[in-house]
Amino acid sequence: MTGALKDGEILSVEHLSISFGGLKALDDVSFSIREKEIFGLIGPNGAGKTTVFNCVTQFYTPDAGAVWFRYDPERLRHHRRTASPDSAGAPQTEVIDLVGKKTHTIIRYGLVRTFQNVEVIPELSLIDNVLIGAHVDFRATMVEQILRLPRAREEEKAYRDKALKALEFMGLGPLSDQLAGGQPYGVLKKLEMARTLMAEPTLIILDEPAAGLNDNETEDLAATIRRVRDEYQCAILLVEHDMRLVMNVCERICAISFGKFLALGTPAQIQQDKLVQEAYLGEQE
Amino acid sequence: MALRIVKNPHLHFILFGVILALLPTVGRGMGMKTSTLQTLGFMLIYAIVALGLNLLLGYSGLISLGTAGFMGLGAYLAAYFQDDLKLGFWLAVLAALVIPILIGLVVGVISLRIRSIYLAIATLCISEILLKTFEQLEWFTRGTAGKQSRYPTIFGAQLDRNAVFIVIVIALVIVMMLTYNMVHGQMGRALHAMRSSEVAAQAMGVNILKYKLFAFSVATMYAGLGGALYLFFLRSSYPTTWSLFMSLTMIAVVVVGGLRSIYGTVLGAFVIYAVPELFLKKLPVIGGIAGLPYIFSGVLIILVIMFFPNGLKGLADIARNLVVRLRARTAAKEVAA
Amino acid sequence: MDLFVQPLLRSLETGSVYALAALGIIIVWRTSLVMHFAQGSMGMFSGTAVAFALNRYGLPLWQAVLVGVVVAVFLGFAVDFVIIRRLKRATSVGKEIITLGLIMVFLGLAPIIFGTDPMLLPKAIPSGDFNVGGATITYNGVANILVGVAIAAGLYVVLQKTKIGLAVRATASNDQTARLMGIPTRTVTLFSWATAGVLGMLAAVMIAPTTTVTPTFMNSVQVTALFACVLGGFQTFYGPVLAAYIIAVSSNFLKLYVSTVWGDQIMFGLILLFLLLRPNGLIGKTYMKKV
Numbered sequence: 008m009t010g011a012l013k014d015g016e017i018l019s020v021e022h023l024s025i026s027f028g029g030l031k032a033l034d035d036v037s038f039s040i041r042e043k044e045i046f047g048l049i050g051p052n053g054a055g056k057t058t059v060f061n062c063v064t065q066f067y068t069p070d071a072g073a074v075w076f077r078y079d080p081e082r083l084r085h086h087r088r089t090a091s092p093d094s095a096g097a098p099q100t101e102v103i104d105l106v107g108k109k110t111h112t113i114i115r116y117g118l119v120r121t122f123q124n125v126e127v128i129p130e131l132s133l134i135d136n137v138l139i140g141a142h143v144d145f146r147a148t149m150v151e152q153i154l155r156l157p158r159a160r161e162e163e164k165a166y167r168d169k170a171l172k173a174l175e176f177m178g179l180g181p182l183s184d185q186l187a188g189g190q191p192y193g194v195l196k197k198l199e200m201a202r203t204l205m206a207e208p209t210l211i212i213l214d215e216p217a218a219g220l221n222d223n224e225t226e227d228l229a230a231t232i233r234r235v236r237d238e239y240q241c242a243i244l245l246v247e248h249d250m251r252l253v254m255n256v257c258e259r260i261c262a263i264s265f266g267k268f269l270a271l272g273t274p275a276q277i278q279q280d281k282l283v284q285e286a287y288l289g290e291q292e
Numbered sequence: 293m294a295l296r297i298v299k300n301p302h303l304h305f306i307l308f309g310v311i312l313a314l315l316p317t318v319g320r321g322m323g324m325k326t327s328t329l330q331t332l333g334f335m336l337i338y339a340i341v342a343l344g345l346n347l348l349l350g351y352s353g354l355i356s357l358g359t360a361g362f363m364g365l366g367a368y369l370a371a372y373f374q375d376d377l378k379l380g381f382w383l384a385v386l387a388a389l390v391i392p393i394l395i396g397l398v399v400g401v402i403s404l405r406i407r408s409i410y411l412a413i414a415t416l417c418i419s420e421i422l423l424k425t426f427e428q429l430e431w432f433t434r435g436t437a438g439k440q441s442r443y444p445t446i447f448g449a450q451l452d453r454n455a456v457f458i459v460i461v462i463a464l465v466i467v468m469m470l471t472y473n474m475v476h477g478q479m480g481r482a483l484h485a486m487r488s489s490e491v492a493a494q495a496m497g498v499n500i501l502k503y504k505l506f507a508f509s510v511a512t513m514y515a516g517l518g519g520a521l522y523l524f525f526l527r528s529s530y531p532t533t534w535s536l537f538m539s540l541t542m543i544a545v546v547v548v549g550g551l552r553s554i555y556g557t558v559l560g561a562f563v564i565y566a567v568p569e570l571f572l573k574k575l576p577v578i579g580g581i582a583g584l585p586y587i588f589s590g591v592l593i594i595l596v597i598m599f600f601p602n603g604l605k606g607l608a609d610i611a612r613n614l615v616v617r618l619r620a621r622t623a624a625k626e627v628a629a
Numbered sequence: 630m631d632l633f634v635q636p637l638l639r640s641l642e643t644g645s646v647y648a649l650a651a652l653g654i655i656i657v658w659r660t661s662l663v664m665h666f667a668q669g670s671m672g673m674f675s676g677t678a679v680a681f682a683l684n685r686y687g688l689p690l691w692q693a694v695l696v697g698v699v700v701a702v703f704l705g706f707a708v709d710f711v712i713i714r715r716l717k718r719a720t721s722v723g724k725e726i727i728t729l730g731l732i733m734v735f736l737g738l739a740p741i742i743f744g745t746d747p748m749l750l751p752k753a754i755p756s757g758d759f760n761v762g763g764a765t766i767t768y769n770g771v772a773n774i775l776v777g778v779a780i781a782a783g784l785y786v787v788l789q790k791t792k793i794g795l796a797v798r799a800t801a802s803n804d805q806t807a808r809l810m811g812i813p814t815r816t817v818t819l820f821s822w823a824t825a826g827v828l829g830m831l832a833a834v835m836i837a838p839t840t841t842v843t844p845t846f847m848n849s850v851q852v853t854a855l856f857a858c859v860l861g862g863f864q865t866f867y868g869p870v871l872a873a874y875i876i877a878v879s880s881n882f883l884k885l886y887v888s889t890v891w892g893d894q895i896m897f898g899l900i901l902l903f904l905l906l907r908p909n910g911l912i913g914k915t916y917m918k919k920v
Contacts, residue, residue: 064495114497126492128484138478139485143497145478149506153473163477185620188613202496353722355729357666402901406908409664412725413855414901420852421894428890536848537736540729547726582745583737583844590733594712597723597730 011075012102017042017210017242018118023062023072032058033069036268038261040210040242042077045232047245047257049277051286055266056246057123060212064120065110074105078116078209085144115143117209117241123218125195129188133179133198136187137170140205166205173201176238177231193224200235210242211235217249225249229256254278262286302469308555309465312336316454326453331569333457333525336464337518339561342545343471343554344514348507349543350551351475351483354408358399358415359542361422362392362512364534366519368426368433371441371529381444388520389513396512400505411508419539426531438530441523456525463521467514468554474510475552483507537586541565544589548596550603559604564589634764636881642770642835644877645777649832650847650854651861651869652784653825658863659801660814660821661713663724667731668829669851671708673844674735675701675826676833680748680842690753694834701830705823713822714815739844750837773835780831781870788866797821849893853880860900862910872911876900 012019019039025032033055040046050056062069080101105113119140127136144166145152147159174183177197182190187198196216203211213232217225229252236243247253253260254274262269262277264286270277277283316329341363348354366388373384395418403414426433433439443451444459451459475483485493486503494500523529541564549560568585578584596603650668657665679697682688688696708731716724752769759766788794799807800817808814832854833847840846854869857876861868876896884892904910 066491066494109499110494111497111499114495120495122492122495126489128481128488130488131481131484135481135484139481139493139496139498142478142482142485147478149479152477152479153470155473155477159477182620186616189617189620206497349722353720355722355725357729399901402905406904409721409725410859410904412664412666413859416852417856417897417901420849421897424890424894535845537733540733543726543729544733581741583740586733586737587741588737590730590735590737593730593733594727597719597727598712598715601719601723 011073011104012039012077015041017044017077018063018244019073019075020059020063021073021075023059023069023074025058025062025067025069025071031266033062033266036072036263036266038268038271040244041259042209043236043240043242045236045243045245045256045258047247047253047260047274048263049247049250049253049260050263050269052248054264054286056263057214058266059263060120060214060244060246063105064113064118064212065105065108069106072106075102076105076116076118076210077102082117082207083115085146114206117207118212119203119206119208119210120212121196121199121203121214121216123214125192125199127187127195127198127202129186131187132184133174133187133190134167134170134183136198137173137201137205138166140173140202141166141169143206170201170205173204174198176204176234177201192219196220196228197231200231204235204239207239208241210244212244212246214246215248216245217247217252225252228252232256301472305465305468305472308468309461312461312464313458316457328570329453329457330525331566333460334522334569335561335566336460336558337521337525338542338545338565339558340460340464340467340521341515341518342542342549342557342561343467344511345542346546346549346551346553346557347471347474347483348511349546351487352408352504352507353487354404354504354508355412355543356415356508356511357412357536357539358396358419358422359511359515360534360536360538361415361419362396362515363519363522363538364426364529364531365392365395365422366516367523367529367534368439368519369516370520370523371439372432374444375441381446384444385517385520388516390516392512392516392519393509396509397505400508404501404504404508408504416536419534419536423531423534426534433529433531436531438528439523441527441529443527444524451524453525456521460521460525463517464558467517471510471554479503479506541589544593547593548589548603553603556604563604564592632885634762636885637878638761638764638766638770640878640881641774641874642766642877643881644874645773646832646836646850647853647857647873647877648777648781648870649828649835650850651857651873652781652866653828653832654854654858655863655866655869656797656821656828657825658858659866660797660818661709661724662721663713663728664721664855665728665825666725666851666855667708667728667735668825668854669847670732670735671701671704671826672829672833672850673847674739675704675830676750676837676847677739677743677748677842677844679830679834680750680837681743683750684748690751694830697830697834698827701826702823705826706819709819709822714818736844747841747843750834750842752838753834769838776831776835780828781867785867853877856897856900859904860910862912864909865912868910868912875911 016039021037023033023036036059048056048059058067061067063074077100080099103116105116145162147156147162151159171180171183174180177200179194179197179201182194187195216228220228232243233256245253245257257274259272260274260277261271262280262283269282269286270280272280315332319329341359345356345359348356369387369391370384373379373387374381399414399418400411403410427435443456445451474480482493482498482503485496485498486500490500545560545564546557548563549558550556568588572584572588573579600607650672653668654665657663675697678700679693682693682696683690712727713724716727752767754768754772757768759768759771788797796812796817799810799812800814804814832850836850837846853876854873857873858869860876861870861872880893880896883895887895
């Protein structure tokens with residue numbers, strides 16, 4: 008079913024609808040994201056932004072619609088601990104509809120998210136928090152881990168090195184052995200980003216990353232988002248309230264309001280769009 | 293390298309075990325009574341069982357009220373395999389480990405799909421069913437008359453009371469090491485993630501049902517092991533031992549010792565089991581009251597949850613956290629600079 | 630001996646006991662969001678107080694029951710006032726563990742206060758039988774059934790038709806909103822614990838004549854009442870009552886026709902299987918979304 012995505016697209020949301028107790032939270036929303044693109048999803052409060060990506064990441068199962076996603080079958084084979092066939096030539100990708108997949112399996116396709124109110128584990132060190140991002144990559148079985156057999160120890164060491172690199176990339180290297188509890192908010196945000204990088208994602212969804220940050224930190228965040236995309240060659244979907252950040256870093260933007268699609272285009276196009284202006288002005292008054 | 297050895301937690305567990313194992317010999321020299329050794333042995337068995345329950349309660353927030361049932365099952369299986377089938381110590385232990393897990397898995401799969409509190413109710417029910425079985429299934433348990441057993445023979449050596457005590461210590465050390473491994477590394481991080489936020493854990497690829505089942509299986513396995521050791525140490529088993537009260541006592545051990553703390557659990561077993569046996573019962577006037585240990589455990593549970601949610605271990609943590617916070621602040625400044 | 634009507638009548642008698650105990654659990658669940666594992670032990674404690682007043686001080690049964698009501702209300706108030714309402718920060722698991730701790734406290738206290746000798750509690754109506762289609766039922770049995778049904782129906786009316794009921798239901802559905810609307814949620818919670826205590830005491834007084842009053846005589850009532858709540862679903866008040874009677878009837882018939890010893894155990898197994906098919910119980914609303 009590779010026809011569902013155009014060449015160069017990584018994710019396509021098609022005719023997504025969901026209602027809660029008779030209330031339509033999303034009504035026929037469609038958009039698609041290209042590979043290595045920084046894409047923004049905006050809308051006034053209660054527009055359904057969070058619902059969209061909860062549907063994408065399968066925290067909710069939409070009533071109707073599809074979420075097509077391009078992935079590398081090789082990485083799935085790795086997670087399922089099956090041997091890969093001898094495939095010669097160019098890397099092949101496949102396309103799958105994520106709807107109905109179990110929530111915890113989504114990350115295996117290369118799709119990772121962050122949380123609006125940072126979800127890190129206060130009792131663990133920064134590096135251990137980052138290592139959770141590699142949870143699905145471990146191939147050692149439970150028994151091997153409990154008995155600390157060689158494969159479990161080797162993996163632990165290898166991923167620990169990788170996690171340290173991710174932390175250093177985010178500028179948190181010196182803090183790696185400290186507990187996450189009690190760290191400033193800005194550090195926790197970066198920590199969450201570092202954790203997503205562990206999964207070598209092809210698409211990262213950031214849920215309101217600018218929330219709770221001051222102007223300087225938001226500037227810094229914009230730079231970080233670009234750096235992540237350039238270094239890790241992944242697409243980034245930004246679900247955001249902060250207009251300056253979105254207009255600053257996004258290449259294309261999709262605007263929704265009251266669960267309905269409004270407009271899609273470059274930041275400049277979106278700023279000029281009548282429907283978008285109405286939706287936002289209407290809210291501000 | 294030397295520092296690494298000093299800091300190796302597994303070596304600490306072994307050292308802890310060596311000290312415990314010396315108790316019978318050293319204790320006798322210092323005039324320790326046989327009954328005291330008996331109490332300490334049971335205390336260590338409580339610690340083994342509670343460690344499994346701590347994994348369950350501490351990381352998945354699930355309550356099991358079936359601990360006593362699974363312990364009893366372990367005890368009767370051990371007796372049946374050792375004394376009736378004459379299959380020897382190792383097969384008896386294996387049976388006491390494996391069969392409770394199988395029953396636990398069935399119960400867990402049914403109840404955990406629904407709602408987490410249902411595990412408590414389902415295990416309470418299984419425990420009642422098992423208790424009834426212990427009373428009725430005479431060919432297996434000898435009913436209310438009680439099943440009699442003997443000290444086991446390991447590798448051709450006939451054990452005595454002190455030797456069984458050392459077997460219990462070895463089992464405890466192994467259980468502590470395995471538990472430590474479970475809560476560190478990839479699995480430990482997944483358990484921590486699940487406890488911290490099930491939603492975030494799922495986004496990171498943690499299969500919540502799988503880890504809850506895992507925690508519950510470990511709890512039933514340790515309970516089965518504890519039951520077998522109980523039988524080998526006491527050389528008998530009566531249905532009345534495996535009542536709801538035993539399950540509640542184990543929860544008290546976990547809560548008082550501190551959730552997610554390995555040494556805390558041993559300390560909890562000391563407070564909940566050994567303190568009433570060794571001290572409370574010897575107090576003048578109130579020492580003779582039959583219900584005293586019940587009230588002691590019950591009141592401690594309530595007080596700890598109300599005022600010290602992290603148990604005994606929490607008191608130590610408060611001090612440690614202060615130091616860590618201070619260090620974190622200085623390091624954060626370095627990053628900023 | 631009739632082999633259908635007779636056991637049916639017996640079952641309705643015990644069903645009333647389970648229904649009262651289950652109602653107590655549900656009321657606490659709906660107002661405090663706590664699974665009340667100590668319902669049986671608290672019922673045991675105040676029920677033992679009734680037996681004690683009767684055996685030791687020779688009070689007539691109705692006066693002894695009044696003593697029981699006072700003890701039950703006092704215990705309910707005390708538990709909420711001293712412990713539960715101070716636990717705003719504790720998780721629901723923490724609160725449930727507290728009720729487990731309460732079991733131990735009451736289990737330990739009962740013999741200290743009331744002595745260790747098992748006591749007997751007579752039937753409310755000592756003798757007399759009705760004849761129903763070849764089966765007999767004691768006057769006392771009829772009284773038990775009537776009390777059970779009347780209290781369940783009475784609670785239903787109070788909860789659905791009165792202002793008090795509205796306050797309880799509002800607290801049950803959303804504690805915070807209810808408080809903002811001026812409903813004294815603390816008082817509602819306080820009285821729900823007391824009501825649960827009285828219901829547990831009544832259940833104890835009704836089951837006591839069939840057994841002896843010991844610290845563990847309410848254990849099976851507690852387990853069955855919990856199962857009635859699970860089977861009936863936690864969303865309504867009448868679901869668990871209905872389930873209590875269903876459980877009592879099926880338990881009796883399983884014991885009679887399948888196995889005297891294992892009847893209850895088979896039934897517990899069946900309930901677990903049923904929950905696999907209908908996780909929210911008989912009356913439970915499903916929140917499952919369409920896929």
